[in-house]
């Protein structure tokens with residue numbers, strides 16, 4: 030890992046520590062899978078409000094696999110894109126039962142066969158449930174890794190592979206947690222608070238802006 034990249038991660042580690050608390054509330058792997066499917070284009074806080082009620086009404090993979098589509102659409106209406114999300118949730122739970130004995134797999138190739146599950150969702154499960162070194166590229170990670178010059182792409186999948194090339198494996202699992210923490214407080218979209226940022230002296234975006 031380059032010295033500058035190491036410095037970024039040293040500072041982030043000092044700032045946020047080794048805590049790997051997941052922002053989406055869940056008691057089980059399948060609950061995190063469903064919450065992550067719902068979190069696309071939605072805040073974690075809103076998803077947590079919905080799942081608090083949803084997982085009482087549908088307490089198992091089987092209950093969601095058997096859900097009525099239009100009723101589930103109403104149940105998750107407030108997370109947005111509810112038609113597709115409800116359809117994917119039911120199809121995903123049916124496939125979990127049919128192909129994986131109702132258990133959430135850890136293998137990325139198996140996870141991404143599930144309806145509604147792309148690499149980001151699969152990596153959320155791998156890192157948070159199975160503690161497998163994986164890079165979760167969400168909107169914060171994509172934005173901030175570009176600003177810090179770690180990647181140069183708008184494509185989340187390319188960013189995931191590029192980050193795996195330039196960042197030591199021991200940090201992969203932390204990238205999402207630390208970048209979200211920075212993105213919610215300082216490196217906000219659309220206006221980052223660069224003056225308050227503990228990375229400003231090594232951030233190429235800040236260097237460009239003060240020229």
Ligand code: SF4
Pocket residue numbers: 173176177215216217221222223224226227228229232233234235
């Ligand atoms: S200096 Fe500004 S752009 Fe760079 S990481 Fe900090 S807040 Fe983001």
